[in-house]
Amino acid sequence: MPEFEPRIVAFVCNWCTYAGADLTGTSRIKYSPNVEVIRFPCTGRIDFMLLLKAFAEGADGIIISGCHPNDCHYTSGNFHARRRWILFRGLLDFMGIDVERVQFSWVSAAEGAKWADVVNTTVEAVRKLGPYENFRKIDRAGAV
Amino acid sequence: MSRIGVFICHCGENIGATVDCEKVAAAAAKIPGVVHSVDYKYMCSDPGQNMIKEAIREKNLTGVVVGACSPRMHEPTFRRACEEAGLNPFLCEMANIREHCSWVHEKGDPTTEKAIDLVRVIVEKVRRNKPLVPIKVPVTKTALVLGGGIAGIQAALDIANAGHKVIMVERSPSIGGHMSQLSETFPTLDCSQCILTPRMVEVARHANITLHTYSEIESIEGFIGNFKVKIRKKARSIDMKACTGCGLCSQKCPTRKIPSEFDAGLGTRPAIYVPFPQAVPNKPVIDRLNCTYYLKGKCRLCEKVCPTQAIRFDQEDEIVEADIGAVVLATGFEIKHGDFFPEYGFGKFKDVIDGMQFERLASASGPTLGEIRRPSDGKKPETVVFIACAGSRDPAKGIEYCSKICCMYTAKHAMLYRHKVHGGNAYIFYMDIRAGGKMYEEFVRRAIEEDGVKYVRGRVSRVYEREGKLIVQGADTLLGAQPVEIEADMVVLATAAVANDGAEELAQKMHVSYDAHKFFAEAHPKLKPVETNTAGIFLAGACQAPKDIPESVAQASGAASKVGALFSQDELTREPVIxxxxxxxxxxxxxxxxxxxxxxxxxxxxxxxxxxxxxxxxxxxxxxxxxxxxxxxxxxxxxxxxxxxxxxQGFSNEQVFAEVMALLDRSEPDAGI
CATH class of the missing domain: 3.30.70.3270 (Alpha-Beta Plaits)
Incomplete structure (x- = not known):
């Protein structure tokens, strides 16, 4: 049986993590192709309903990454994201959603190697957890 | 119904070697609404751009997706091409299949499949893009230069000479920076102050430059062309207009034993002081942390002797506000001091000093008036050991980078020592000699061949005291790691160059990125070395990475020319992402x-x-x-x-939800892949 290849969606900010992931490329540091990036201006823009949408559409894991605290291009967007994530995480956990599948991280524009590391660690972790079929079952049940 | 054109770039081999670009273009052609899908060797080339323009005209495209490099690289190129063909530029987006795909994954189906996903996501986004109109904003043609070292001075003078206003802010009481502390400069051995001070004076008297010394940035807000800055002018306790700089106050001040910052702690200064004789402005400042009046409530001797009644004990910090259009960060570096090297006895033995202290010993304006005398007893040292890479290139010490300037200044120190103490022995322990630069290698050769400096390749493990001598224990790796022991009278550590105190805090205030060592990050390591990720903020000098004087000056002029280009426009256009x-x-x-x-x-x-x-x-x-x-x-x-x-706009809910859905939907029409 072939090894399970998780599909992971990364929501990243334009100024730190997107640029950091560009640097990973410029530095030719290899990482797992299981992660695909969607660009936002700021982590503050990320509506956490997108996480549920991603799980519903078949994602097995999610990475959210932006600027380090105090480094936000827009001063405080990353703090808003962090605060909202703490609340939302509690809610997801309560609802029985596997919050371990969501990796919240900070990768700056100068941290190309860290981005590769975040991706690889998350892919390995999610690979161990297996496909997130439970969520899709719930979602389908709810839709009926 | 949308009519989208997809253009897949091979980027030579950069994408083409790992991603099957033809397959990506074929898959994209099957996405509903895509009416044109091609691949080409270099999409950013003229023929490549023409392909896009022609397709827009011929197929009446309503959106363009370019699958190529990062949008941070070529988005402006392709948006301009679209605009030239009559398509609103905001209907063009890029799928990053190079930095985020071909460069980071191995050749194979999963990589091609990922590239197809990335293209599909952007197609779904572009389908929902709306034509937008750029916002026009005016440009305030005043630049803020932060830092009054050689980099800041050069940038300020270049901008001011181009006819624009400059506000220079310097944290310490005088401009001049580290260069004013140096004795001679490599590779010519010309006197540092002699070449620097005329420029300092030029800054002070330039009609276009407003100088704020002993000042710091309180806050900055706004964006390129339209920043608002608040500058905190710290209370100098002096009426700058009344003071004539006669120096009587400093002469009479009874508190005299304060270690001088300018002399790197080797000399002393009074509580009311001018940092050094050629300081600009040449007016004193009261060090409130050490002044008897501020500590004990009485003294005021300076007030009594001042012939112009310029002393203001009750002066308070003043906040100055200014509108500026661009910023040049030139806040420089610092060297590692103190307890960083317990094994080398820094701080324990008075005669173990750092490179900056040696500069002051060798400087004619220094505490020994240029004679090399060791700090403990004032004797001329007969043997001096210089230790290069003290901290640099040492992951165990947390600094894995090369500080770049030490090889050269250590060679200079050894030469100066040999010129000043005839018959003295100079040893340099080094890891490698890095003398890349015009006349640099020749300079090191001169130290070895003409001045008889003895280079020992190896690290020093320990410095300790024995019978009044400093014993330097090391190994000579060119002799098979044979142990070496040298009895020295003085040891000079070429300590690592590190980011300035408060660099992180400043970067956060300015919203510029910085690296793990708190050096400010340039926008691109090769092609945008003076820009930051924040438009309108530029870098000059060692605040970006350790640099020597010529490099700092070159980068400062580069930053100044960027500011000049920005100020040559009356209006800027801003992306309507609001x-x-x-x-x-x-x-x-x-x-x-x-x-x-x-x-x-x-x-x-x-x-x-x-x-x-x-x-x-x-x-x-x-x-x-x-x-x-x-x-x-x-x-x-x-x-x-x-x-x-x-x-x-540009990242609407409709767009981002569609992106998530498209990303994960590998079913039809891509089932054939």
Whole structure:
């Protein structure tokens, strides 16, 4: 049986993590192709309903990454994201959603190697957890 | 129905070697709404851009997706090409299949499949893009230069000579920076102050430059062309207009034993002092932490002797506000001091000093008037050991980088020592000699061949004292790691160059990126070495990475020319990525319910209240409204909006949800892949 290849969606900010992931490329540091990036201006823009949408559409894991605290291009967007994530995480956990599948991280524009590391660690972790079929079952049940 | 064109770039081998570009183009052609899909060797080349233009005209495209490098690289190129062909530039987007795909994955199906996913995502986004009109903003043609070292001075003079106003802010009481402390400079051995001080004076008397010394940045807000800065002028306790700089106060001040910052702690200064004789401005400052009056409430001797009554004990910090259009960060570096090297006895033995202290010993304006005398007893040292890479290139010490300037200044130190103490022995312990630069290698050769400096390749493990001598224990790796022991009278450590104190805090204030060592990050390591990720903020000198004087000066002139190019325009165009609150027909007017959570979340105070009234003035509803001049487009308001009444142009809810759905949907029409 072939090894399970998780599909992971990364929501990243334009100024730190997107640029950091560009640097990973410029530095030719290899990482797992299981992660695909969607660009936002700021982590503050990320509506956490997108996480549920991603799980519903078949994602097995999610990475959210932006600027380090105090480094936000827009001063405080990353703090808003962090605060909202703490609340939302509690809610997801309560609802029985596997919050371990969501990796919240900070990768700056100068941290190309860290981005590769975040991706690889998350892919390995999610690979161990297996496909997130439970969520899709719930979602389908709810839709009926 | 949308008519989207997809253009896949091979980027030579950069994408083509790992991603099957033809397959990507073929897969994209099957996406509903894609009417044109091709691949080409170099999309950014003229023929490549022409392919896009022709397709727009011939196929009447309503959107363009370029699958190539990062949008941070070529988005402006392709958007301009679209504009030239008559398509609104904001209907063009890039799928990053190089930095995020071909460069980071191995050749194979999963990589090609990922590239197809990335293209599909952007196709779905572009389908929902709306034509936007860039926002025009004016440019304030005044530059802020932060830091008055050689880099800041050069940048300020270049900008001012181009005819623009400059505000220079320096943290210490005088401009001049580290260069004013140096004795001679490599590779010519010309006197540092002699070449620097005329420029310092030029800054002070330049009609276009306003100088704020003993000042720091309180806050900065705004964006390229339109920053607002608050400068805190720290209380100098001197009326700068009344003071003539006669120096009587410093002579009479009874508190005299304060270690001088300028002399790197080897000399002393009074509590009211001018940092060094050629300081600009050449007017004193009271060090309130050490002044007897501020500590004990009496003395005021300086006030009594001042012939112009210029002393102001009650002076307070002053906040100066200014409108500026661009910033040059030139805040420089610092060297590692102190307890960093317990094994080398720094701080324990008086005769173990750092490179900056040696500069002051060798300087004619230094505490020994240029004679090399060891700090402990004032004797001329007969044997001096210089230790290069003290901290640099040492992951165990947390500094894995090369400090770049030490090889050269250590060679210079050894030469100066040999010139000043005839018959003295100079040893240099080194890891490698890095003398890349015009006349640099020749300079090191000169130290070895003409001045008899003895180079020992190896690390020093320990420095300890024995019978009044400093015993330097090391190994000579060219002799098979044979142990070496040298009895020295003085040891000079070429300590690592590190980011300045407060660099991190400043970077956060300015919203520029910085690396793990707190050096400010350039926008691109090769092609944008003076820009930062924040438009309108540029870098000069060692605040970006350790640099020597010629490199700092070159980068400063580079930053100045960038500022000049920016100021050559009267108006800038800004991307219309801003938030908007929806409006609809009565009786709803807007789905906004007026909760104003967005107002609390907005970092720019861009959300205003708008009252919707009937014709006779009766209030119907209060809703949010975005001020487009203030909005920077972070989208934090969008994520907090309960009714999804506020949306971000270019990253709308419709777009991002469609992106997520498209990303994960590998079913039809891509089933054949």
């Amino acid at each position: 938030a908007v609150v929806n409006r609809s027909a009565p009786p709803l007017y807007s789905t906004c319910v007026g909760c104003f959570l967005c107002q609390a979340a907005c970092p720019y105070q861009a959300i205003e209240r708008e009252e919707i009234r009937t014709r006779d003035g009766k209030l119907i509803k209060t809703v949010a409204k975005v001020n487009p001049g203030l909005c920077q487009g972070c989208g934090t308001c969008v994520a907090v909006c309960r009714t999804k009444a506020i949306d971000l």
